[in-house]
Amino acid sequence: MLESVNRSKDWRDLVVALDDHHLDTLARAAAATVASLRSSPDAPRSAISPSALRELIRSRALCPEDGDDLETVIDDFAATVWRHGVVVSDVACVAHLHPPTLVPAVAAELAIAATNQSMDSWDQAPAATEVELYLMDWLAELIGFDRSASGVMTSGGTASNLLGVTLARSAAAARLGVDVLKSGLPDEASDWRILCSDQAHFSIQRAAAQLGLGRDAVVAVATTASGALDVAALDEEIARQSRAGARVIAIVATAGTTDLGAIDPLEAVAARARHLGCWLHVDAAVAGAFLLSERLKTGLAGIDLADSVTIDFHKLWWQPFNASALVVRDESNFDLLRVRSDYLDRGDELEGMVNLVGRSLDTSRRFDAAKVVVSLRTLGRRALAEMLEHLVDLAVFAGETIDAEPDLSLLARPAATTCVFDAPGASEDDLRQVQQRLLARGEMVLGRTQIKGRAALKFTFMNPLATTEDVERVVRVVAAELRALRAAS
Numbered sequence: 001m002l003e004s005v006n007r008s009k010d011w012r013d014l015v016v017a018l019d020d021h022h023l024d025t026l027a028r029a030a031a032a033t034v035a036s037l038r039s040s041p042d043a044p045r046s047a048i049s050p051s052a053l054r055e056l057i058r059s060r061a062l063c064p065e066d067g068d069d070l071e072t073v074i075d076d077f078a079a080t081v082w083r084h085g086v087v088v089s090d091v092a093c094v095a096h097l098h099p100p101t102l103v104p105a106v107a108a109e110l111a112i113a114a115t116n117q118s119m120d121s122w123d124q125a126p127a128a129t130e131v132e133l134y135l136m137d138w139l140a141e142l143i144g145f146d147r148s149a150s151g152v153m154t155s156g157g158t159a160s161n162l163l164g165v166t167l168a169r170s171a172a173a174a175r176l177g178v179d180v181l182k183s184g185l186p187d188e189a190s191d192w193r194i195l196c197s198d199q200a201h202f203s204i205q206r207a208a209a210q211l212g213l214g215r216d217a218v219v220a221v222a223t224t225a226s227g228a229l230d231v232a233a234l235d236e237e238i239a240r241q242s243r244a245g246a247r248v249i250a251i252v253a254t255a256g257t258t259d260l261g262a263i264d265p266l267e268a269v270a271a272r273a274r275h276l277g278c279w280l281h282v283d284a285a286v287a288g289a290f291l292l293s294e295r296l297k298t299g300l301a302g303i304d305l306a307d308s309v310t311i312d313f314h315k316l317w318w319q320p321f322n323a324s325a326l327v328v329r330d331e332s333n334f335d336l337l338r339v340r341s342d343y344l345d346r347g348d349e350l351e352g353m354v355n356l357v358g359r360s361l362d363t364s365r366r367f368d369a370a371k372v373v374v375s376l377r378t379l380g381r382r383a384l385a386e387m388l389e390h391l392v393d394l395a396v397f398a399g400e401t402i403d404a405e406p407d408l409s410l411l412a413r414p415a416a417t418t419c420v421f422d423a424p425g426a427s428e429d430d431l432r433q434v435q436q437r438l439l440a441r442g443e444m445v446l447g448r449t450q451i452k453g454r455a456a457l458k459f460t461f462m463n464p465l466a467t468t469e470d471v472e473r474v475v476r477v478v479a480a481e482l483r484a485l486r487a488a489s
């Protein structure tokens with residue numbers, strides 16, 4: 001027993017106790033990783049095949065009986081893993097809402113891991129709790145909510161949407177006098193419906209499925225050519241549901257759809273939600289960042305009429321995963337979620353000690369607010385807004401470049417940072433092959449999707465360092481690949 005206590009002396013180098021000698025180790029480890037990324041081939045990914053990659057990864061013992069020194073492991077990990085990842089800062093990495101990250105955010109990540117505050121209870125994260133609450137208040141004000149609003153950080157847009165729809169469901173039950181957390185769904189729930197556009201993110205259906213409402217409870221409303229919800233179609237759907245005896249418990253509007261970047265007409269949608277007396281959730285995972293820009297935020301008019309709003313910091317705020325927020329107009333709505341626990345959230349703490357577990361579907365949770373706040377303070381609003389405006393301008397420029405390219409055709413005018421297109425005479429399989437070949441050769445990580453049932457390729461511009469020349473180059477590469485495919489067949 002005593003022997004094992006004394007052994008802990010040998011572990012001094014392994015457990016972060018924030019001694020000076022750890023700082024050196026941490027800095028060296030971080031530098032080795034970054035250096036390995038820099039020495040990657042000048043491409044968004046290496047051209048290694050899936051089978052060779054699996055073989056390489058499995059060629060190292062995952063948990064040897066005795067460990068190696070950190071420097072050796074870090075170097076080897078860099079050579080085998082980081083080197084074969086995707087390079088999100090490469091200008092040809094244009095598939096997803098997957099950003100290169102901000103330097104202050106990455107610096108804060110190290111501190112988040114080293115200090116390991118847990119956001120579930122105040123006694124595990126006193127200052128961190130205050131920082132998260134401060135960030136949520138600031139975000140609520142940016143949305144246009146008043147002081148009764150607040151929020152909570154989550155692991156992503158999917159989790160924030162789940163939380164928003166969970167609150168909508170609990171509020172609907174509460175209106176019938178049912179405590180859904182205690183008694184489960186009332187019989188009436190089989191008639192509950194959630195309306196959203198046919199371009200809404202699939203996480204809305206997933207939320208309904210997880211909450212016991214079923215995917216069929218989510219009714220997709222038609223969109224206009226731009227991808228924004230069609231208000232006339234919404235009115236028709238509301239009337240149809242009413243005739244069928246169903247009850248609309250929530251409308252989910254999207255501010256920035258995944259493929260087209262379309263923003264639903266929030267004021268008009270809010271008026272319908274108010275008339276129905278139902279919850280309005282706005283999924284602003286993508287375009288929430290537009291609130292930072294005087295020029296871009298006009299499209300978000302009406303967002304302040306929502307009951308809950310999803311904003312993803314790990315998209316157009318250039319934060320490392322995970323970083324999202326669910327902001328509610330009325331903080332007391334979190335009571336619909338609260339489950340007291342004897343060891344965390346007893347409710348008898350001293351005045352001012354907030355246990356954030358009461359707002360979250362998680363228990364232990366990272367201090368992700370730290371990297372957001374360190375980034376906001378370092379960059380300031382103006383720089384963030386300018387970077388965002390640049391990306392929107394690049395997407396518009398990409399649209400014009402595609403329009404001028406005879407081998408490609410633009411499917412919709414870019415509204416945010418994406419640009420979707422196909423090619424005259426190209427089949428779905430041709431587009432698949434173009435995307436897959438460029439990926440396999442490591443030349444481009446290009447997006448592929450369906451726009452209203454039509455196969456499409458997609459650029460998603462996330463790198464504020466990209467230039468119009470970079471855009472011209474990626475357009476040229478895709479057009480050339482299509483021509484090569486045609487010539488080969």
Ligand SMILES: Cc1ncc(COP(=O)(O)O)c(C=O)c1O
Pocket residue numbers: 097155156157158159161201203254256257258283285286312324
């Ligand atoms: C509009 C929208 N909502 C929600 C999500 C889900 O976000 P996450 O991947 O962070 O869970 C996405 C993802 O792209 C999205 O585009």
